[in-house]
Amino acid sequence: MTSDTTTDSIQPLLTAIDNASSADALVGAVRALGASHDPAVIPKLIEVLGFNNPGAAVAAVDGLVRFGTIAVPTLLDNLDGYDYGARAWANRALSQIGDPRALDTLLDAAQADFALSVRRAAAKGLGFLNWSALPVEAQHPAQQKVFTALTTVLTDEEWVVRYGAIAGLQELAQRQPHWRDPVLAVLGDRLPQEPEIGVQARLSWAIQAIA
Amino acid sequence: MAVDESNTSPYTAGQAIANLQQTEHLGDRYYAAWWLGKHRVQDPAAIEGLLAALGDELDRSPDGGYPLRRNAARALGKVQDPRIVSALIACLDCDDYYVREAAAQSLEMQGDGAAIAPLSAFLTGGINVATAVPGRPHLIHPYEAIIEALGTLGATTAIPLIEPFLEHPVEKVQFAAARALYQLTADPHYGDRLVRGLQANKLPLRRSALIDLGATTYLAGAEAIAKTFAENSLKLIALKGLLENHLRQQSADSPSLTAESQQVMALMDSLL
Numbered sequence: 001m002t003s004d005t006t007t008d009s010i011q012p013l014l015t016a017i018d019n020a021s022s023a024d025a026l027v028g029a030v031r032a033l034g035a036s037h038d039p040a041v042i043p044k045l046i047e048v049l050g051f052n053n054p055g056a057a058v059a060a061v062d063g064l065v066r067f068g069t070i071a072v073p074t075l076l077d078n079l080d081g082y083d084y085g086a087r088a089w090a091n092r093a094l095s096q097i098g099d100p101r102a103l104d105t106l107l108d109a110a111q112a113d114f115a116l117s118v119r120r121a122a123a124k125g126l127g128f129l130n131w132s133a134l135p136v137e138a139q140h141p142a143q144q145k146v147f148t149a150l151t152t153v154l155t156d157e158e159w160v161v162r163y164g165a166i167a168g169l170q171e172l173a174q175r176q177p178h179w180r181d182p183v184l185a186v187l188g189d190r191l192p193q194e195p196e197i198g199v200q201a202r203l204s205w206a207i208q209a210i211a
Numbered sequence: 212m213a214v215d216e217s218n219t220s221p222y223t224a225g226q227a228i229a230n231l232q233q234t235e236h237l238g239d240r241y242y243a244a245w246w247l248g249k250h251r252v253q254d255p256a257a258i259e260g261l262l263a264a265l266g267d268e269l270d271r272s273p274d275g276g277y278p279l280r281r282n283a284a285r286a287l288g289k290v291q292d293p294r295i296v297s298a299l300i301a302c303l304d305c306d307d308y309y310v311r312e313a314a315a316q317s318l319e320m321q322g323d324g325a326a327i328a329p330l331s332a333f334l335t336g337g338i339n340v341a342t343a344v345p346g347r348p349h350l351i352h353p354y355e356a357i358i359e360a361l362g363t364l365g366a367t368t369a370i371p372l373i374e375p376f377l378e379h380p381v382e383k384v385q386f387a388a389a390r391a392l393y394q395l396t397a398d399p400h401y402g403d404r405l406v407r408g409l410q411a412n413k414l415p416l417r418r419s420a421l422i423d424l425g426a427t428t429y430l431a432g433a434e435a436i437a438k439t440f441a442e443n444s445l446k447l448i449a450l451k452g453l454l455e456n457h458l459r460q461q462s463a464d465s466p467s468l469t470a471e472s473q474q475v476m477a478l479m480d481s482l483l
Contacts, residue, residue, distance in 0.1 A: 045383060054440065054441065054442055054443075055440050073308075092483075108365065117443070117444055118445075120483050121483060123483075124483040146386045159451070160444070160447055160448075160451075160483075163447075163479065163483070164483045167480050167483060168302055196451075197455050197458050197459070198455045198458070199467060201458055202336040204468060205472075205473060208468065
């Protein structure tokens, strides 16, 4: 298949997005776009994240996650500095793909983004990175950064961000058993400090799952 | 808490109290009343000032409302003092709809059964008198707030009064009735009514049903909450409410996490 025919085959899908006359039509068009196997649709899927339409954004994230690591460079190059809604969806896609090339972006987002929806998505995603994609010697230092960052995020002022950090730490420990004891220690230390009972329950659940 | 605030903000509890007590700058009083509630300032002088503000006649809005009274009534829901409940009950007779609404919401937060009878009295006329005020975006009384308060206060005596409101033409009022009736009876029929609300065509209604389910223990609605077409942030808040209400319902001597708790948390994880 030449690149010309590829472009021809996705053109109707792109046009359907631009011409969608209702929110429902848009969601349908994004689903169709996301089901395409042509990576040329990736930039359009990323554009949809900024449409302020949750249904369309969910479908676009699903499409991007289906492409997996192929979508990561374009996602990293197109993080929207102004629209935090779009940034939250992009971080969600990066979190679900788990490509460690997103490590620095997720570390920064989890700790410093002003939007809690971005911080919570990134905090969870840090635990779900696919470590085997990194050279063996790079794995431990990267995991150390994740552990240190998520330990800080456990004290974020927003409950949902703390909740995301717990989910991330649990997954780190479950994927990399040598992090089990340090993770158990920080979660156990946090339990008596945590003011929200829902978040306390998530801490207990994580501790139970890891121990 | 007020002491902590003074370290981070130039605006202190002391200043808020002083601003509330003066009558020259109405805007400063209005802000002070809001601030004292937000920071739950327990200082007796603050509570004294808020109680006095419930009778304010100086701060009037163009529609004849009492903006300072509204803020004071909201703030008084968040602090504790034996005089608060009767003062808020008196506000239920205020001419200003929004003062009555704030009072009902604050009486819900106060959790005192003394509010049940005066709140129930608003429902005795049934839905035929619960009509819209011409030219205003609201009904003659704040029925949503009243019904929600009765549910939270455990007002089982009000069940027959609340039931007709399931048929009120305003859907948010129907949801409030379903929420309260679920809280009062644990009948899944009412939980299902709210779950159907999650399918409403309009986003504000879906949001309303999410918030109402989050105020209950209707765990069977968790999956439907997670699938609703609405913001993940709001779905997470609703699921957290459900989880916390469930946790509070469990006896303290069984601290282990139930399968239901774990299911709700797994859904929350999927929405991060």
